[in-house]
């Protein structure tokens with residue numbers, strides 16, 4: 134057990150080193166980098182599609198997709214004319230910083246104003262792997278149940294932003310929005326919450342405006 138803990142600690146320390154290198158690279162490129170984490174099917178790719186449509190070319194975007202198998206998500210992004218690269222983890226339940234360095238080295242995703250990293254779908258493993266991002270975004274859909282922030286508190290405490298998706302389905306599913314807001318306020322008092330329906334576009338503009346403001350802030354700080 135002791136051995137397992139120490140191997141895990143070493144892996145995380147190596148990842149932190151690679152993440153620091155990435156952070157430097159993102160700083161030089163002037164890109165805002167967002168690491169999206171959620172259960173499978175909660176709507177990460179659909180949120181990215183809606184985000185790209187709402188941006189309408191005002192800011193440039195690029196996407197790194199993490200999945201166990203298939204290029205499906207990268208294909209969905211490329212169909213909108215935005216560069217995307219799929220990292221296949223071959224079974225691993227999270228992306229790590231070395232994989233991101235490797236992917237950026239063999240693609241031309243940067244420079245871009247916004248780089249979105251869609252992590253492998255689950256609420257546990259991606260939580261502890263820093264990818265050099267500016268902030269993590271937890272995506273929570275109304276259909277997966279309002280108990281998820283209670284059951285997986287680590288990611289909701291760490292993510293600066295929580296995007297609650299599929300609000301168009303609120304009339305049909307038992308999802309106590311107030312309970313979720315209250316719990317998130319306890320887990321993450323400084324966190325920001327957006328409520329969106331990516332399929333209708335409701336709430337997407339506010340999220341996109343926030344991204345633009347964060348990008349401006351990052352660039353102002355760097356200059």
Ligand SMILES: Nc1nc2c(ncn2[C@@H]2O[C@H](COP(=O)(O)OP(=O)(O)O)[C@@H](O)[C@H]2O)c(=O)[nH]1
Pocket residue numbers: 171172173174175176177178179180254298299300301302329330331332333
């Ligand atoms: N009604 C509704 N469905 C959505 C919304 N966002 C995503 N979906 C659907 O949820 C399913 C999973 O979405 P996807 O973006 O692939 O999830 P991901 O696995 O987190 O990337 C798809 O069938 C989407 O069409 C939404 O805001 N409202």
Ligand SMILES: [Mg+2]
Pocket residue numbers: 177178179206251
């Ligand atoms: Mg996806």
